[in-house]
Amino acid sequence: MSQANNSLSLSNPHPANFNAKQKTGLAITGLGLLAFFMAWAGAANQQPLIFLIITLVCFFGGGILFTIGSYGHLPKGIKNNRTMFTSISSRGALAWISGVVITGFYILLYWRDFWKELFGADLFIGLVNLFNPLSLLLRNTKADQWFVYGTLYTVAVLVMGFKFIYKYRHNRYQQIRTTSVMFFQLGFAWLLPGIMKALYNYEPYLTYFWPLDYDAIFPTTLSYFQTQGAFGMFFIFWGLVMTFVATPLLTYFFGKRWYCSWVCGCGGLAETAGDPFRHLSDKSMKAWKIERWLIHSVLAAIIIITVLLLVDNGFKNNLLGGAAKDIAKGYSFVIGMVFSGVVGVGFYPIMGSRVWCRFGCPMAAYMGLIQRFKSRFRITTNGAQCISCGNCSTYCEMGIDVRAYAQKGQNIVRASCVGCGVCSAVCPRGVLKLENGPDNTKRTEFLFTSEDLKILS
Amino acid sequence: MHIVIIGNGITGITAARTIRKHSDHEITVVSGETDYFFSRTALMYIYMGHMQFKDTQPYEPWFWTKNRINLKRAWVKTIDTQNKQLLFSNDDRMPYDKLLIASGAKPNKFGWPGQDLIGVQGLYSYQDLEELEKNTANGINRAVIVGGGLIGMEMAEMLHSRHYPVTFLVRESSYWNNILPEQESQLITRHIREHGFDLRLNETLKEIKGDANGKVTSIITGSGEEIACQVVGLTAGVSPNIAFLKDTEIKTDKGVVINQHMHTNVEDIYAAGDCAQFQHALPDRRVIEQVWYTGKLQGEAAAFNMLGHDKMYEPGFWFNSAKFLDIEYQTYGTVLNTLREGETEFYWESDDHQKCVHVVYRESDHLFIGINVFGIRMRHEIFNRWLLEKQKVEHIISHLSAANFDPEFFKPFEQEIINAWNNQYPANTIQLKAKSAFTKLIFGN
Numbered sequence: 054m055s056q057a058n059n060s061l062s063l064s065n066p067h068p069a070n071f072n073a074k075q076k077t078g079l080a081i082t083g084l085g086l087l088a089f090f091m092a093w094a095g096a097a098n099q100q101p102l103i104f105l106i107i108t109l110v111c112f113f114g115g116g117i118l119f120t121i122g123s124y125g126h127l128p129k130g131i132k133n134n135r136t137m138f139t140s141i142s143s144r145g146a147l148a149w150i151s152g153v154v155i156t157g158f159y160i161l162l163y164w165r166d167f168w169k170e171l172f173g174a175d176l177f178i179g180l181v182n183l184f185n186p187l188s189l190l191l192r193n194t195k196a197d198q199w200f201v202y203g204t205l206y207t208v209a210v211l212v213m214g215f216k217f218i219y220k221y222r223h224n225r226y227q228q229i230r231t232t233s234v235m236f237f238q239l240g241f242a243w244l245l246p247g248i249m250k251a252l253y254n255y256e257p258y259l260t261y262f263w264p265l266d267y268d269a270i271f272p273t274t275l276s277y278f279q280t281q282g283a284f285g286m287f288f289i290f291w292g293l294v295m296t297f298v299a300t301p302l303l304t305y306f307f308g309k310r311w312y313c314s315w316v317c318g319c320g321g322l323a324e325t326a327g328d329p330f331r332h333l334s335d336k337s338m339k340a341w342k343i344e345r346w347l348i349h350s351v352l353a354a355i356i357i358i359t360v361l362l363l364v365d366n367g368f369k370n371n372l373l374g375g376a377a378k379d380i381a382k383g384y385s386f387v388i389g390m391v392f393s394g395v396v397g398v399g400f401y402p403i404m405g406s407r408v409w410c411r412f413g414c415p416m417a418a419y420m421g422l423i424q425r426f427k428s429r430f431r432i433t434t435n436g437a438q439c440i441s442c443g444n445c446s447t448y449c450e451m452g453i454d455v456r457a458y459a460q461k462g463q464n465i466v467r468a469s470c471v472g473c474g475v476c477s478a479v480c481p482r483g484v485l486k487l488e489n490g491p492d493n494t495k496r497t498e499f500l501f502t503s504e505d506l507k508i509l510s
Numbered sequence: 511m512h513i514v515i516i517g518n519g520i521t522g523i524t525a526a527r528t529i530r531k532h533s534d535h536e537i538t539v540v541s542g543e544t545d546y547f548f549s550r551t552a553l554m555y556i557y558m559g560h561m562q563f564k565d566t567q568p569y570e571p572w573f574w575t576k577n578r579i580n581l582k583r584a585w586v587k588t589i590d591t592q593n594k595q596l597l598f599s600n601d602d603r604m605p606y607d608k609l610l611i612a613s614g615a616k617p618n619k620f621g622w623p624g625q626d627l628i629g630v631q632g633l634y635s636y637q638d639l640e641e642l643e644k645n646t647a648n649g650i651n652r653a654v655i656v657g658g659g660l661i662g663m664e665m666a667e668m669l670h671s672r673h674y675p676v677t678f679l680v681r682e683s684s685y686w687n688n689i690l691p692e693q694e695s696q697l698i699t700r701h702i703r704e705h706g707f708d709l710r711l712n713e714t715l716k717e718i719k720g721d722a723n724g725k726v727t728s729i730i731t732g733s734g735e736e737i738a739c740q741v742v743g744l745t746a747g748v749s750p751n752i753a754f755l756k757d758t759e760i761k762t763d764k765g766v767v768i769n770q771h772m773h774t775n776v777e778d779i780y781a782a783g784d785c786a787q788f789q790h791a792l793p794d795r796r797v798i799e800q801v802w803y804t805g806k807l808q809g810e811a812a813a814f815n816m817l818g819h820d821k822m823y824e825p826g827f828w829f830n831s832a833k834f835l836d837i838e839y840q841t842y843g844t845v846l847n848t849l850r851e852g853e854t855e856f857y858w859e860s861d862d863h864q865k866c867v868h869v870v871y872r873e874s875d876h877l878f879i880g881i882n883v884f885g886i887r888m889r890h891e892i893f894n895r896w897l898l899e900k901q902k903v904e905h906i907i908s909h910l911s912a913a914n915f916d917p918e919f920f921k922p923f924e925q926e927i928i929n930a931w932n933n934q935y936p937a938n939t940i941q942l943k944a945k946s947a948f949t950k951l952i953f954g955n
Contacts, residue, residue, distance in 0.1 A: 128704060130836030134671040135559040225919040337570060435915050436890025438831045438840065440802045442552035447565045456568055477917050481833040483840055483887035486915050
């Protein structure tokens, strides 16, 4: 990925020594991992509660202590020192190892039954047992691998969200935004579905809608809800309103950030656990071209598939036979599992935290079109203060070359921008500001002549 | 026509882009420093690990081929103005029809004993960064920075990021108070000390000592103290990099002397950016301007004149910005370190001493002259407009909300600032003109 770089090899610094708090934090996290892996291997089958408590307490406690050790003694401000030298955040050995481990975990998770058949043993039984006490408490149901996964995911968002908030404790936009994604992950993607499961034996995810929740308006889903009385009708109504009314309206007023970096669970993980990797996104023109083709193809695919299924259903499946369902299954496998699941998170340490959001998510594509062509959201450039340093582009998780606009004094209106606000935060000259306002893209013409602003490209 | 540009910094590259946009002439940009244009303001971030070198390059390599801008990697030895040729250090020659000198600057060395020892350096070029990497490759116990300007602060911050103790020798009685008014200077001085720098005020460099291998081992201060160190940063300003012009007929003083059309005394030769010196200074501006945007504007002006358009260099009202560790600084209009005759001021500082606003205005009619802002971002466009409209200070203070450029949800300080004004001038109270937070959220500014 990264080319051999003269300056980087020159810049090889002395290893950063962890301080006592960081070391203790890491040791406690390690203890939690030990309990977790022992339980996975079966050690917790008799006493899962003890192991579960140790695991969770250590994950939270270790993470919080490490965070305080990392930033607590430093004055408030941007904390990017050594990002490009640290193994985990600069595609070093640790990054490759964790990339393989996370990707492998996802492959085991998504195809649990396949591996069960292949190996003759259920690889997840230890973990499922470990999380049983929590699942019974919350959902009044035994755990399955998805509960295990959802819980780990939520823990990651909460612990790393705390780290992010603490890292940006000088920046209220970052604090409020991160609190929001943590709230929606915990409340709407974990607690609420769990409680609903206990009460009504159904797990609704109210913050996922079509086209991200790609089968939300498939005929099978609709006919299932129709059998579920008032509840079912509410979910159909909620999904349709969110997709076709709320999303365009909110995106018009606030840009797609209202969802991508404030509500969405994929975004939530990217903004928290993915933060150490945000600068790894590819900023080249080539990557932007690939992005536009890929993400809009996915959007087109799910629209066509959904329409086909609905039309086919209208003809009582006589039109296409089983073909439409096979295509839908293909989408579910390629996009739903491999792309958004495995690649989306597994490749964080190598390709950055927003691979799925940038190249694949049809919801992002849908909102991106609105944001690009009819939205009040943009990033405003502050006159001629830009010094082209490149911090904004470097730390853009969506791979937008923010600097290319800022140095021309041009507002940034890009389909992919999720409004995380980090470009504005890392700018040393106060050049960038996320704003909602009249949807014109004005340029800084008062200082530089308009001639100069029209860049060659 | 073959247009040759010496220097691939912001000035030379802006000129090349402008020329390409308006003509089909052959363009060659010569640089000995790097293959591609990079932002030298970002050198510090490479050392600190915020960015890689390639991240500091605003254009990808294909940009130059696509726009037919030839790049030549070479050092220019001299210019043969008679035959209109550049002479390179390897004795190759390159003919030109029109030439732009945008060769930048180099760190000042004031003849200190020991200033050429290994480990003593400035920070301006890519080579300086490489040298700093080399000088700190095996770790150091202390660095001494000499000169309290912006580059000194950057260098101190760079070394600090790698956990090297830094002693900072500043000739002035508080940091940068040859530029900043006392209040701001004190605010930054405190901030520097909070970050753990050994800041020595009213202190100069007398001598740099080295060992038998020619490596720096310590410095002696003006007050006679010896400080052991392995790196000495010389950051007492930069001066035009024009040594290669000394045997030519191009007129130089401190820099290459030019008129407002960026033209030198020699036909078809122009100069712009850090290396250039105007014959006459514009109001409230210096004859040598060495900041990013002036390089950009001068490069653009030079390009138009080289293409035969009659374009004066007109930079407009002074503005600038910087970041001192964690505190951002912006300035619009003219705020000198001491008030000029007929000027008066209004100063506000936040309770945590991390933010301040310093407005200078004319005593007689309250005409707004300039503002320094620390820790709060302000809109360039609005201040530029207010300066053009010759607004009064009361208008500025009461409309500060409109100029606020801080990220959303940041605590606003306008009311506090207005309260401070009203306390100071009870006979001349003003009201805040602001939109509610809710209207702002929905409808923006």
